[in-house]
Amino acid sequence: MTTKQIVLASRPKGKPVVENFETKNIELPQIKEEDILLEAMYFSVDPYMRGRMNDAKSYAPPFEVGKPITGGVVAKVIKSNVANFKENDMVTGNLPWQQHCIATAHGLLKIDTNIAPASYYLGILGMPGLTAYFGLIHIGKPKSGETVVVSGAAGAVGIVVGQIAKLNGCRVVGIAGSDEKVRLLKKEFGFDEVINYKTTTDIKKAIAEFCPDAVDIYYDNVGGEISDAVISNINFNARIVLCGQIALYNSTEIPMGPRLQPMLLTRSVLMQGFIIGNYQSRFPEGVSHLTTWIKEGKLKYKETIVKGFDKLPAALLGLFEGDNIGKMIVEA
């Protein structure tokens, strides 16, 4: 059968553009023994994919020019030569940007759409949710009464971090980039305060006002000057969870900023970079907590769903413009 595929056409210099991608028609062969034919339903676009577009050493290998982009996908089984997977089963896995693809069972997970909508397995029940959970709980170690600041608060990870922090009895201050996001986070997601960094002239002062007892945990999704403002309000013995640096992903030179070490030293602060892969052996713990909270109605989620396979590159680029509220998903 013929299907559509999106490949990396060229590596971006600085901010990526849609011309860095190319859509192709490809011919899929007949599936072999141990193969499964899948039809993609939902695609995940995530900030970390920007790093994979570079030819640089990182935790995830670079995408290859001329080869399809890969990422989190929810797909339906169309045909299967594997006993465990049947027609119409819904699965999730790391798959190519193709409308249809042939996969093996390796790395595919069946999902239960009675617990949550299928697309949630790319968000709150997938990598972003687990990233929020492990980063906040295992690195941040929130204690009741502490103040948690989360940047990128309206993003796929931040929106979960804030809610889990509230479930742990913390005061939660978010930082986001539009009045709509501010309103939503306060009204629907229980954030105590949210700062619109685009309309706030002195973010450092705003943090100081909203965090009178200083910042005990900073869950950082963005980096750059927003993080400088938070860290200048950091408390003694605070924890800084380095999850994302989206403000810097399109930098072509090494970004400069104030040296943090004197502050981290004199205040005995921990700063820990992490990727969710570090916690793979503990995923069941995270999934179990997240599922329970969702079932109990304690954890809510939000998605921005873009329709159309061809919109994948534009949706990915939109992450860097703050186009999404909650998880950015492309519906095939």
Next chain:
Amino acid sequence: MTTKQIVLASRPKGKPVVENFETKNIELPQIKEEDILLEAMYFSVDPYMRGRMNDAKSYAPPFEVGKPITGGVVAKVIKSNVANFKENDMVTGNLPWQQHCIATAHGLLKIDTNIAPASYYLGILGMPGLTAYFGLIHIGKPKSGETVVVSGAAGAVGIVVGQIAKLNGCRVVGIAGSDEKVRLLKKEFGFDEVINYKTTTDIKKAIAEFCPDAVDIYYDNVGGEISDAVISNINFNARIVLCGQIALYNSTEIPMGPRLQPMLLTRSVLMQGFIIGNYQSRFPEGVSHLTTWIKEGKLKYKETIVKGFDKLPAALLGLFEGDNIGKMIVEA
């Protein structure tokens, strides 16, 4: 009796000068019940004292203008109204810069000069030794075969860090500021390699050469560009122990440098600021290990002893010029 005292005359702007200090003659009263009259033998001068000369919030309160500088002192008991302390007992404590002083038993520790020379209780068996021990063992968590880089390697803390890292089976690369220090650290203290940062034009490249498997633990005593060079060679899952930032202590503006978070994030690196006070409840563990290693001849130490009470300010300022090899001590 009359005795000499050194007070903070004024707060420094940038690099301190001897004029920031003033030597006074003061009259000591008769000792009261529960008092002890002490004669100072050795004074500790330490980089952290620079911070206390500023009027800034930190882990240790600022020195007050017009009041004596205080710090680690080894002293002899001259007269005592406390049962536990007898004439000629040697003690250590946080005491004023005075040739004689009156203290209470609170915070005074008797020392055993059969284990090590009295001045060692201001160095390897005092705060610097404990700082080396807890920072390396409890934050760095060295594993056999790992590569440890220590800056300020010939200082009071660094010289101990390198030796404890060797005792833990690590490859140890030091950074120091003179050929004499380089020679000494390699020849007498067992460092595998030492970089003279004053004569090495490309420190980043030198670290890469001496650390072919990248840097697993960076024990940072200096900060600034030396630290940038080390961190650009940091390994995945590395630990950065923030102990000192002596290169920055005299800054009058917030120093700028490359933003570290993207590197710490993509390589899952931990950076932890600490002060030795955080480990107070575990001091016996540290003292016990250090004492055992010294008795067994596994840990050696080095001091730079300046003679004369009046030399205290100059000795403190000398720390920022790298005047010392090992612990800087002033003998009264």
